[in-house]
Structures are given as structure tokens and as C-alpha cells.
Amino acid sequence: MRKPALLMSDQARWPKGSLVALLTDGERAALLAAGTAVQFDDDGILVLQGEDGNGLYVLTGGMVKVTVAAETGVETTLAVRSRGDLIGEFAVLDGMPRTATARAVGAVGAVRISRAAFAAFGQRYPAALATITRSLVAKMRAATERHAAERTWGAKERLAQVIFELAEGYGEQAADGAVVIPLPLTQMELGELAGVAVSTTERILSDFRREGIIATGYREIAVRNMDYLGAIRFS
Secondary structure (H helix, E strand, C coil), X not given: CEECCCCCCCCCCCCCCCHHHHCCHHHHHHHHHCCEEEEECCCCEEECCCCCCCEEEEEEEEEEEEEEECCCCCEEEEEEEECCCEECHHHHHHCCCCCCEEEEEEEEEEEEEEHHHHHHHHHHCHHHHHHHHHHHHXXXXXXXXXXXXXXXXXXXXXXXXXXXXXXXXXXXXXXXXXXXXXXXXXXXXXXXXXXXXXXHHHHHXXXXXXXXXXEEECCEXXXXXXXXXXXXXXX
């Protein structure tokens, strides 16, 4: 179900790791003005694997889980996206069917931009289009590097990598110096992102808590030692 929605209450602050944060003020305003504000309820589908890519979304609030379904029907979580990220840009840029499904986790606000409107935006702001293309390449590079690393990393290193990347991309600095990841991820979803079984994820997170590396609440992680997580990936 989709209905008109307001953009987020604080447009001045975007996660530093997001695509929108990389744009200039003028580019950002033009991109948001190129589409229509929409809202998705929990579990609502933004894009569906296999469908034609006739538009993309700029996320303005909430979290989206990106999954891919195998022929057996089993779904695997590939990534999470949040405020300031684009959803569906692959298919809009290359004209191919959607490669994955993006589903809302809780309420999600977004701006939907048609393929034609996005093409017009790219013509008016070629530098912004180049920034978006670089962001797309960075996503592909990160996915490739993680896939290669999974052949040598253990479960602890893979989970450390996922938490580190989420904190870098979406983390908010707390008063006590911790970096809070404001995404409602379950332990199962974290494990899927890292390619780690949920029982192993629970054990490793428990170890991290005991060592003071992280603190966890209901669907919330506060990273207390970013340096440790960054280093453990290469230990």
C-alpha cells in the first residue's frame, strides 16, 4: 500500500555514507523535486525481483531490506538500505529487469522518480549522475570484495565487517561516544548479511558485548569500539 507522505522532518542531515549526502545542495534539491513522495507500510514492496525497472526511489526515512530469491524460493538478505540511499537504480540505468526485491522494514518514506524524470535529471546535472554512477560501482566493488573475503574470513570477521560497515554508513554519534546504528535489524538479519548462522551470530554478539565492543538493545546496536571491529576483519 502506498500513500502520499511528507519528506523526513530534518532534510539537512543525511547519513554520511549515503548517496544523497554526496550530492551538492542544488543537486540534492533537484533530485528530490524530480519525483513524488510516497510511503510504504511494513513489509511493503518497493521493487520486485524480475519486474521491469521503470523507476527508482530515494529513501527519506525508515529501512529497506534487499533480498534475492533462488529458484527454490529461498530468500537471502543481500543488503539493507536506509535514509539517503537509492533503491532500484540498477534497472533504471541498464534497462534490465530487477535483480532483487526491496521490502520495507517498518514504515518507510521515499521519493519515487520515474525513468524519464531521472533521465532528465541526469541531463541537467551530469556531475550528479557521475556521482550516482560511482556510488553504484562502489556497491558492486564492496559486494565483490566481501564475497572474496568470505572464502578466507571466519564467522567472527564477517560479522565484524557487517557491523563496521553499518556503523560507518548509518551510525549516529551518541553522547557517550558510542556509534549507534539506528536500523531495526534482528540477529537473524545480521547473520544473513554476514553469511553466518543465527546461533553463531548470537554467540559472537554475546562475545562482543562481554568484551565491551558493542551494546545491544531491542533491534539496536551501539558500537563502543570501532577500531576493534575495523582491525578484527584483517587479523
